[in-house]
Amino acid sequence: MIRKVRSHVSQNESLLFELSAPGKVAYQLPELDVPPVDAAAALGAANVRDEVAGFPEVSEVEAIRHFTRLSTHNYAIDYGMYPLGSCTMKYNPRINEAVARTEGLAWAHPYQPEALSQGAMDVLAKVEDALVEITGMDAVTLQPAAGAHGELTGLLLIRAALEAQGNPRQTVLIPDSAHGTNPATVTTAGYVVRNIASNDRGMVDLAALERDVDENVAALMVTNPNTLGVFEGNITRICEILHARGAMVYMDGANMNALTGITRPGDFGVDVMHLNLHKTFSTPHGGGGPGAGPVAVKKRLEPFLPLPRLRRAAEAWTWDYDRPQSIGRVRAFYGNFGVLVRALAYIMAHGGEGLRRATLDAILNANYIRKKLEPYYDLPHKAPVMHECVFSDDRQSARGVRTGDIAKRLIDYGFHPYTVSFPLIVHGALMIEPTETESKQEIDLFVDALISIAKEVEEDPELVKAAPHNTRVSRIDEVTAARKPILRWRP
Ligand SMILES: *Cc1c(COP(=O)(O)O)cnc(C)c1O
Numbered sequence: 217m218i219r220k221v222r223s224h225v226s227q228n229e230s231l232l233f234e235l236s237a238p239g240k241v242a243y244q245l246p247e248l249d250v251p252p253v254d255a256a257a258a259l260g261a262a263n264v265r266d267e268v269a270g271f272p273e274v275s276e277v278e279a280i281r282h283f284t285r286l287s288t289h290n291y292a293i294d295y296g297m298y299p300l301g302s303c304t305m306k307y308n309p310r311i312n313e314a315v316a317r318t319e320g321l322a323w324a325h326p327y328q329p330e331a332l333s334q335g336a337m338d339v340l341a342k343v344e345d346a347l348v349e350i351t352g353m354d355a356v357t358l359q360p361a362a363g364a365h366g367e368l369t370g371l372l373l374i375r376a377a378l379e380a381q382g383n384p385r386q387t388v389l390i391p392d393s394a395h396g397t398n399p400a401t402v403t404t405a406g407y408v409v410r411n412i413a414s415n416d417r418g419m420v421d422l423a424a425l426e427r428d429v430d431e432n433v434a435a436l437m438v439t440n441p442n443t444l445g446v447f448e449g450n451i452t453r454i455c456e457i458l459h460a461r462g463a464m465v466y467m468d469g470a471n472m473n474a475l476t477g478i479t480r481p482g483d484f485g486v487d488v489m490h491l492n493l494h495k496t497f498s499t500p501h502g503g504g505g506p507g508a509g510p511v512a513v514k515k516r517l518e519p520f521l522p523l524p525r526l527r528r529a530a531e532a533w534t535w536d537y538d539r540p541q542s543i544g545r546v547r548a549f550y551g552n553f554g555v556l557v558r559a560l561a562y563i564m565a566h567g568g569e570g571l572r573r574a575t576l577d578a579i580l581n582a583n584y585i586r587k588k589l590e591p592y593y594d595l596p597h598k599a600p601v602m603h604e605c606v607f608s609d610d611r612q613s614a615r616g617v618r619t620g621d622i623a624k625r626l627i628d629y630g631f632h633p634y635t636v637s638f639p640l641i642v643h644g645a646l647m648i649e650p651t652e653t654e655s656k657q658e659i660d661l662f663v664d665a666l667i668s669i670a671k672e673v674e675e676d677p678e679l680v681k682a683a684p685h686n687t688r689v690s691r692i693d694e695v696t697a698a699r700k701p702i703l704r705w706r707p
Contacts, residue, residue, distance in 0.1 A: 300635050315558070373511070440475075473575065499562070589605075
């Protein structure tokens with residue numbers, strides 16, 4: 217008989233503090249071969265202490281194993297498909313990492329003199345040029361550190377431009393299919409949100425829009441394709457309606473993975489937009505790590521872009537601070553440089569044709585999943601989608617199983633869950649975005665898992681409601697974990 221043994225492979229990892237034993241160290245120093253210095257005399261007694269209270273004492277192998285085991289508690293794109301809708305969790309090609317670690321780029325310091333930074337500045341200029349070409353806009357700022365930060369920058373640009381004309385106006389229109397950061401951005405930028413309803417095809421209702429745009433409207437903020445994965449087929453007309461009444465169009469371009477190489481927002485009338493380099497251009501994201509949300513604008517908004525701007529003068533790059541209409545800095549220094557380097561490596565490795573093919577594959581993958589799962593899950597919007605598809609849990613909730621339960625069960629099958637309960641306009645949403653980096657084999661495994669779960673819901677709903685069963689911990693109290701996190705270890 218095999219007794220249950222304590223296995224360090226599946227058990228929950230202790231805190232490093234709990235592994236601590238007095239006197240253990242992870243280093244060995246050579247004998248001192250110079251005269252000792254009295255630290256208290258050199259630094260002042262107040263700045264010297266004999267020990268750090270509560271500091272964990274472990275050996276080298278314990279420290280290494282602790283962090284290696286912890287690294288296996290996480291799901292990552294390098295393990296398998298990560299179909300988190302809206303987040304574009306695509307694989308980050310290793311060439312990006314190799315380029316970002318080029319010595320001269322990785323060690324460049326933002327306070328380095330311009331004369332010694334020409335290469336880094338050239339990289340920034342190339343990123344700007346590539347994004348201008350991809351978006352069809354006229355100018356780009358690389359400063360914003362994330363998508364939502366780009367949104368705020370963009371709305372401040374609109375405010376500055378309208379103010380320069382004499383009236384910043386008061387409201388910003390947002391379709392109910394927009395990303396959740398959009399209304400938050402509008403409020404932060406000092407505007408009032410006015411929602412506009414989608415029609416039954418999941419698009420902006422033109423008649424409602426015509427009615428709602430008045431002289432108080434500063435802009436329409438439109439996510440395109442929207443959170444249903446639907447492209448706004450009337451986008452050119454939408455832009456015309458706004459422009460005719462002196463308002464502007466902000467496009468949330470975080471979903472550019474569905475458009476890159478096929479169509480350009482600048483060509484269909486958008487005035488200002490952001491890109492999520494950490495989505496579309498593959499640089500790794502999640503866990504609050506660095507991102508980049510460059511903002512692209514049309515000519516009339518360029519004078520208001522954040523300081524400083526790259527300028528070519530006398531055969532060299534220089535930073536231009538002399539821009540009286542600028543909204544000022546939105547971030548220290550020049551943006552998240554390492555992220556920008558990765559994005560440029562990705563863009564250059566693909567080339568124009570490669571970027572276009574990636575987009576087509578992303579759309580194909582999403583529609584393949586939509587068709588394969590349609591017999592098993594309710595699909596509220598039936599039209600072909602772009603880069604993601606959204607089901608509802610209507611059929612499963614009739615048996616008491618909700619989208620969150622299905623997502624937890626998916627973990628048992630070895631996949632990261634899809635996005636749960638978003639967008640809000642689909643009740644009990646399952647939002648799935650495969651991206652182009654998944655092979656047909658991987659997608660088929662994922663589809664099989666969801667079909668199998670749909671059958672489990674019919675046969676044994678309690679099994680699904682209690683999932684996950686194969687993980688180190690099952691259901692945790694997510695509310696308490698978020699509201700009352702324990703951030704300090706106490707023995
Ligand atoms: C991800 C996303 C954002 C926010 O981007 P962050 O980098 O997380 O701030 C905004 N809009 C859409 C449509 C998104 O998918």
